[in-house]
Amino acid sequence: xxxxxxxxxxxxxxxxxxxxxxxxxxxxxxxxxxxxxxxxxxxxxxxxxxxxxxxxxxxxxxxxxxxxxxxxxxxxxxxxxxxxxxxxxxxxxxxxxxxxxxxxxxxxxxxxxxxxxxxxxxxxxxxxxxxxxxxxxxxxxxxxxxxxxxxxxxxxxxxxxxxxxxxxxxxxxxxxxxxxxxxxxxxxxxxxxxxxxxxxxxxxxxxxxxxxxxxxxxxxxxxxxxxxxxxxxxxxxxxxxxxxxxxxxxxxxxxxxx
Numbered sequence: 208x209x210x211x212x213x214x215x216x217x218x219x220x221x222x223x224x225x226x227x228x229x230x231x232x233x234x235x236x237x238x239x240x241x242x243x244x245x246x247x248x249x250x251x252x253x254x255x256x257x258x259x260x261x262x263x264x265x266x267x268x269x270x271x272x273x274x275x276x277x278x279x280x281x282x283x284x285x286x287x288x289x290x291x292x293x294x295x296x297x298x299x300x301x302x303x304x305x306x307x308x309x310x311x312x313x314x315x316x317x318x319x320x321x322x323x324x325x326x327x328x329x330x331x332x333x334x335x336x337x338x339x340x341x342x343x344x345x346x347x348x349x350x351x352x353x354x355x356x357x358x359x360x361x362x363x364x365x366x367x368x369x370x371x372x373x374x375x376x377x378x379x380x381x382x383x384x385x386x387x388x389x390x391x392x393x394x395x396x397x398x399x400x401x402x403x404x405x406x407x408x409x410x411x412x413x414x415x416x417x418x419x420x421x422x423x424x425x426x427x428x429x430x431x432x433x434x435x436x437x438x439x440x441x442x443x444x445x446x447x448x449x450x451x452x453x454x455x456x457x458x459x460x461x462x463x464x465x
Contacts, residue, residue, distance in 0.1 A: 263287025295350020
């Protein structure tokens with residue numbers, strides 16, 4: 208009885224330290240749906256993606272809280288986008304190993320929602336946010352390209368662009384731009400990613416390399432716009448971030464095996 212009493216107290220103490228337990232429940236549900244999608248046929252995979260949209264969308268409103276004009280609205284789409292990326296990317300991992308990764312996926316999805324909650328309170332980090340969006344871009348792109356194959360393009364590339372659009376919108380809003388200006392920056396951001404993706408597909412690069420180049424283009428463009436907004440000269444930004452993309456392309460070409 209005494210051990211059970213102390214066990215209950217410890218359990219309650221842990222629950223009190225968890226900020227918004229609904230975020231944990233949301234991440235657990237998303238991880239479960241993602242795991243189901245890993246082993247499903249394409250039809251049921253589409254159902255899993257639809258469930259991720261519903262869970263992530265409704266759950267984000269419930270967990271993150273009411274909208275605030277100065278923070279934008281794209282942040283509510285990030286949990287759903289992360290869930291979709293996890294569902295698609297997990298299909299690249301062998302079945303026996305992927306089951307062991309379900310708890311890790313749950314923790315990662317929880318961290319995505321938790322970071323958005325921190326940003327909502329004004330305590331989140333910009334660097335972590337950018338890296339998070341880049342990781343979602345990579346995982347979603349790799350899973351989408353593997354699902355459809357590069358030979359069926361431009362279908363997978365169009366779907367990747369649709370997936371990246373809310374991420375680009377979120378990156379623009381994180382820089383402090385809102386409304387039509389944020390949408391314009393997001394569309395330009397997506398256009399850059401699409402151009403890099405089209406080039407990689409036409410070069411017939413491996414799927415993982417193509418996804419890595421897309422993620423690199425996403426991160427580089429976001430960093431370049433942020434640097435320009437901070438007062439850096441256009442020439443230095445073009446040289447620094449252009450060299451980064453060029454380096455990624457050269458590495459991809461060396462990895463390429465016809």
